[in-house]
Amino acid sequence: MDFHLNEQRKLMIASVRDLAQGKFKTRGLQYLDGSFPWDNIRELAHIGVLGMAVPEEYGGLGLPVFDTALILEEIAKTCYVTAMAVLGEAGVQTRVISTYAPKEMRERILPKVCTGECILAVCMTEPHAGTDVANYRTNTVVKGDRLALNGTKTLISRAPEAGVFVVFTRINGQPGREGIGCVLVEAGTPGLAVTGTYHTLGGENLHEVQFNDCELPLENLVIREDGFKKLLTAFNTQRCLNPSISLGLAEGAFDESIKYVKERSIFGGPISDSQGIRWKLADMYRDIEGARGLLYKACASANPFPDPFQSAVAKITCNEVAIRVTSEAIQVHGGYGFTDEYLVSRLFRGARYGTLGGGATETLKDLIGRRLVKDGDSPDGILALAA
Incomplete structure (x- = not known):
């Protein structure tokens, strides 16, 4: 497939790269304590990046998934915490609002997402249920024209900073997947209360959020029918944006390793003269290009x-x-x-998150396995699976 970048994409990525390499890389250390990267977010808003998933009619760029992934990849090369903060504005929560919310709410919320005035938090995981x-x-x-929301969500990103919470919830106590819907708070x-904080290996904080008899207008019920199906459909986007951050972390670590082996000397010469080191770099590059x-x-x-x-699979x-x-970059x-x-130490910390968020690896392997059993004997061969 041809993934050629046209001039517009090249200019966009270059703008993000200049910010990330020039400023985000040096600021990254200060965000290891859980601080929210407001300085980086404001600068990304200034060049329009926060609106990349927002339709143009609401002041955004309306970019396809591919372009959004390219931007997150570039940010992640220098700062995992910032990449995760931007994912909140480009991920499933923005797409839920732009696709399912009433026009008045889209007009009120989405322009503020573009400017960084409204941070979004998606609330899915519960203390006893993540993937389930x-x-x-x-x-x-639902009580006439009003809603009453009760429950607890946990491991929620950006909760203290959020202006809007996109909450997946059961509707009227209906059991099973058929009862799942979505409300905006x-x-x-x-x-509404943020009641707990968990500091993560990657540096960002996650939070517990409680909803105790939150009274909402009926229009805040943005998904009622086929909520589970709509959730999974929108979440497929997250399964491209989460790995774009992982890819960026790997690329950033590889770039740093190339620089280091040229500058660091051992036994009278650069460590790049060592065959063992060169083989490590070759394996790293091979992994990155295959994943890309x-x-x-x-x-x-x-x-x-x-x-x-x-x-x-990606x-x-x-x-x-x-x-x-x-x-391997740490070893180098x-x-x-x-x-x-x-x-490289900070990139390594962030890398551990990828297999946990956006669908755990074990869940996705099962999804892939079921598809292979169902369609793996296609007369068109293995290529038909990804057609």
């Missing part, structure tokens, strides 16, 4: 959402490649690579 959506206990009762709503091809192919399948089979591959490559750097001051 059918066992959600958070519930919304704005910050400041009585009964799978990811870009999955992104190109989006119409408007990516193919679930291709995105699952996600698993990119997530695992990021762990391997960032780990020796003891320095184990310190916070060196970028």
